[in-house]
Amino acid sequence: PNPGYNFVDWTEAGVSVSASASYQFALAGNRSLVANFVATHTVSTVAAPLAGGTTAGDGTYNEGTLVTVTATPNPGYNFVDWTEAGVSVSASASYQFALAGNRSLVAHFVATHTLSTVAAPLAGGTTAGDGTYNEGTLVTVTASPNPGYKFVDWTEGGVAVSTSASYQFALAGNRSLVANFALKTPSLVLQSATAVRLGSKVDVTVVVLNQGDATAQTVAIGAKKDATMGGKAMAEHPPVLFGDIAPDGTAANVMTFNGLKSGTQTLQIRLTYVGGTTTLSTTVAVP
16 A cells, blocks of 8 residues: 555455455455555544643544544543644544544643531531532532531631622632531610600610621610619619510610719619620709
8 A cells, every 4th residue: 555545445346355464365356456545544532731631643544434532531630622723523532533634633631629618616517518619610618607607707817708608609729618617696785765754763774786697585684783774773674674575676664864964974784694685874854
């Protein structure tokens, strides 16, 4: 055969009589033989990047041969696709085709990275989004607080990276994220305190507001000394109950004080509730 060709066989009247390029026979009559040749083509493969993996299937083949090239990623990489002259030709790591000409194929690989998440404290909630992803993948991690907890932030290496419970980012390397949760708590404040004089007695209507994110349960003033104004204790016998106060909710009660002078007086109350106490104070105009 000439360069770029392979011998196929000898035929006579369209019938193959030998697959040997050197065909020997005893002549018994006139013969008209055809030597059939087929063009050959080369297949070359390369990995990109070279560290990403290995390829197989290179060689010289007869035209029309069904050729299979394979790409095998190295640890820490995934196969992406086969390209030729910058054009994607297959997303299969094992790519089969009938060879019609010379081909130069590139197997593309992409680095992979791991993403891990954990809740802190573990009782505070759950996280999702862990896994191994291709570099550059847009990843979303989510944090879901358990009842009685609230999400605070995501941190990595002790540094806050997001205050969104659903945190999305393009993965550029291994990441280890911590979803921080905190207990929901009530936060009680005095919304208002209004005094009305009835002779020597002064009735003070107190409105307590819960600015927290948890219900303050069984709010009360538990002792006479826990409600004072102008140095005088309230006249009521404890407990003075405000009940349960939901987040953004209010509760009111009236306390009576004897012997208060007119003018600006300081009201101070100590409230107890399930799981805590708080002391509040404000100035009140006493008529």
